[in-house]
Amino acid sequence: MTSQIAPQDQSNIIEQVVIQGDLNKLTPAERVNYYKAVCDSLGLNPLTKPFDYIQLSGRLTLYARKDATEQLRDKRRISITKLERERLEGVYVVTAYAQTADGRQDSSIGVVSIEGLKGDALANAMMKAETKSKRRVTLSISGLGMLAETEIETI
Secondary structure, eight states: OOOOSOHHHHHHHHHHHHTTOOOTTSOHHHHHHHHHHHHHHHTOOGGGOOEEEEEETTEEEEEEOHHHHHHHHHHTTOEEEEEEEEEETTEEEEEEEEEOTTSOEEEEEEEEEOTTOOHHHHHHHHHHHHHHHHHHHHHHHTTOOOOBGGGGGGO
16 A cells, blocks of 8 residues: 655654654554554564553554563563562652673663552552563663553553
8 A cells, every 4th residue: 555645744754753753643554564563673473462552742652561571571581680679658669670681781660659558459559560660671671762551551
């Protein structure tokens, strides 16, 4: 399928997608092609829906779902080497440390509010902080500056 968009308009659309991360101007077919190209560039299986879309500040952008970070850890042989947990002034902080097979290291935090929580709600919040930290460090060590699924609800 060929696009009927003028070359100048096409350049503006490409700039919005690549530079500004705005997928709004793409047709559904172009979005599918873009999605597949991102998956192919990272070695991810698009059939498992590793990414999803979100509207942020008027821009349609991709964010990484659980499947993306799990596949990245597997494909790139990323290991979570250590987790540190602490409670600070009503929040629970987990720092995840990761390492690639070639020895590169990185760390990221996951933070959730635990103010007033107890029982299952507290346990779920603590697990969420751990998940956030693991997903964030996976994206970071993979060189991806995109949102993870666990960050979407706090935006």
